[in-house]
Amino acid sequence: MKPHTEVSFDKLYKDFENRIKDLEKLPRVKEEGSVEQMLTEKGFSRRDFMKWASAITAMLALPSSFTPLMADAIKVVDRLPIIWLHMAECTGCSEALLRSAHPTIDSLIFDYISLEYHETLMAAAGWQAEENIEHAMDKYKGQYILMVEGGIPTGLEGSYLTxxxxxxKGIDIAKEASDNAAAIFAIGTCSAYGGVQAAIPNPTGAVALSDVTNKTVINVPGCPPSEKNIVGTLMYYLLYGSLPALDVYNRPKWAYRLRIHDLCERRGRFDAGEFVESFGDEGAKDGYCLYKVGCKGPYTFNNCSKNKFNEDTSWPVQVGFGCIGCSEPDFWDTMGTVNEPLANKLYNTTFSGLGADATADKIGVAILAATAIGVTAHAVLALVKPPKE
Amino acid sequence: MQTVQNKDASHEEVHIEQELEFSTFYRLHHWVRVLSIIVLTATGFYLAIPVIAPAQNPEPTNFMYALFRSWHLIFGFVMISMFIGKTYYFLFVKSNRAEVKSIKDIFRLENWAKQIGYYFLVTKHPQLTGAYNVVQFIAYVAFYFISLGLIVTGLILYVHVYHEGMGGVLYDSMRYLEVMLGGLAFVRELHHLLMWGTILFVVVHVYMAIFNAVYGKEGSIDSIISGYKWHRKH
Incomplete structure (x- = not known):
């Protein structure tokens, strides 16, 4: 990994200032109140708000001198119209963001931003909702940010989702909305790669959003993704006015550059060879590595250990449950059984039930045994009837 | 060429002659690979499912998994150097045309029929121009590509553990390959499956070597150690 190219932070600061000024000139999509007012009403002090702003600044790898700028940027967040589409999904991404016990600043800001259309949140229903999305797409053509949650079914010409x-059809809505968007974010693993409904045998032919549009899609995968990664991606776009540096799967590098394994607090236990053998054993109590009980952190790129969940209290590995690899493509198929290491992945080798659910090693040993029998039989045969000279 | 007189059980005089079959490089590379495959397989099984628990130690000085990984990587790089060396040797070394000649042999159906017939103990061994028989040659080509697969998947896994130095240089290109293969988890799985290919190759290879030594009576096992095999002089 090469070091980031040197950027002049002075220049960047000026660029951001100008960008915020430009955004300020835009009309507010929301008429009533402001972000500060809303946060005060919800009981957050300015100190809380500034703490949050400095956290987001650090997360985007900007110097702390940018914190006041970040605070300013959030105040103009209501200038960006956002359309949020639900495709084939469980609404878990929205829920994770909105239904925390004590709403965080992230979720409140998300609540506050100019969501022009969001099926779960909007008050409108029926024809009124239809009108809303058509109106929003028309009024903010080429300006709105499109956030899509859920995979896009393509089976039966897309008829699995209407x-x-x-x-x-879902596929038509997604295409149309993408064509007129200023920026497209695929929120969650389903919209980033197809997700659970794209798992083998994928009856609905679900695909990623990026498979149905030619435009660049920023993937923010996770099941659900951390709310900070969603809001951070939004803030990045707001500040820079451009798309972030992306990794090979079009994920923002600032969030998905390193593996869970690289950032894991139990990595020392891994290198030491100290592993939890079963949940609740002595090793588990001592915080040993969860690799042998199926942690998929070594194959998964995300920043969970930095962001954490539930008001920054914890994350799966911290509580003693391995990563399931939810931010990787096709993780339902490629990561194997949840609480088993990848080496114990099961193959569907059902020769009339003979080799059902066998691991690679079991199949390997079976073939090896067959080879040994074949070799021995050949040797015995050759003893009885030597080869022609 | 040296000719040696030998008397067999029937007191009939048989003349045999010595032929240099395997050069020093060839033999050395073969045994280095044998050692590497053994070390890589053994450490690889541990890395997949760590079955050995380190001794209890109150100090944070246990590095058992890291140690296994180190040996795995060291011998992995030895395998890569052998792979490059063998590829060069096969293609460009002038004194080694016998190997390349085997390519011609595989395009004759008769060679296949006779070779398979020989292994089924019904026909005579075909007269070949190249170093290897056709079945053997195809097996080696398959093993070559298995090795290549192991090297590529191994390097993809490597760049995620060591981000600096060579890992850093290879990082971008390996990530590109990682996406082509469908993600890091599948790369890891493929690495494991290809190892099984290697294990099966080794078992069959060792058996065939013994079979040919016993019935070919040309000292072909010895030739991979001393370099020389023996022909009956006609």
Missing amino acids: IGGHGK
Whole structure:
């Protein structure tokens, strides 16, 4: 990994200032109140707000001198119209963001931003909702940010997913919305790679959002993704006015550059060879590595250990449960059984039930045994009837 | 060429002659690979599922998994150097045309029929121009590509553990390959499956070597140690 190219932070600061000024000139999509007002009403002090702003600044790898700028940027967040689409999904990404016991600043800001259309949140229903999305897409053509949650079913020409009174297909809505968007974010593993409904045998032919549009899609995978990665991606776009540096799967590098394993607090236990053998054993109590009980951290790129969940209290590995690899493509298929190491992945070798659910090693040993029998038989045969000279 | 007189059980005089079959490089590379495959397989099984627990130690000085990984990587790089060396040797070394000649042999159906017939103990061994028989040659080519697969998947896994130095240089290109293969988890899985390919190759290879030594009576096992095999002089 090469070091980041040197950027002049002075220049960047000026660019951000100008960008915020430009955004300020834009009309507010929301008429009432401001972010500060909303946060005060919800009981957050300015100190809380500044703490949050400095955390987001650090997360985007900007110097702390940018913190006041970040605070300013959040105040203009209501200038960016956002359309949030639900495709084939469980709404878990929205829920994770919105339904925390004590709403965080992230979720409140998300609540506050100019969501022009969000099926779970909007008050409108029926024809009114249809009108809302058409209106938003028309009014903010080429300006809105599109956030899509869920995979796009393509089976039966997309008929597995139809939405609204017009019975529009999900794939058509996604294509249309993408064509007129200023930036497209695929929120969650389903919209980034297809997700659980794209798992083998994928009956609905679900695919990633990036498979149905030619435009660049920023993937923010996770099941659900951390709310900070969602809001951070939004803030990045707001500040820079451009898309972030992306990794090989179009994920923002600032969040998905390193593996769970690289950032893991139990990595020392891994290198030491100290592993939890079963949940609740002595090793588990001492915080040993969870690799042998199926942690997929070595194959998964995300920043969970930095961001954490539930108001920054913890994350799966910290509580003693291995990573399931939810931010990787096809993780339902490639990561094997949840609480088993990848080496124990099961193969569907059902020769009339003979080799059902066998691991690679079991199959390997079986073939090896067959080879040994074959070799021995050949040797015995050759003893009885030597080869022609 | 040296000719040696020998008397067999029937007191009939048989003349045999010595032929240099395997050069020093060839033999050395063969045994280095034998050692590497053994070390890589043994450490690889541990890395997949760490079955050995380190001795209890109150100090944070246990590095058992890291140690296994180190040996795995060291011998992995030895395998890569052998792979490059063998590829060069096969393609460009003038004194080693016998190997390349085997390519011609595989395009004659008769060679296949006779070779398979010989292994089924019904026909005579075909007269070949190259160093290897056709079945053997195809097995070696398959093993070559298995090795290549192991090297590529191994390097993809490597760049995620060591981000500096060579890992840093290879990082971008390996990530590109990682996406082509469908993600790091599948790369890891493929690495494991290809290891099984190697194990099966080794078992069959060792058996065939013994079989040919016993029935070919040309000292072909010895030739991979001393370099020389023996022909009956006609």
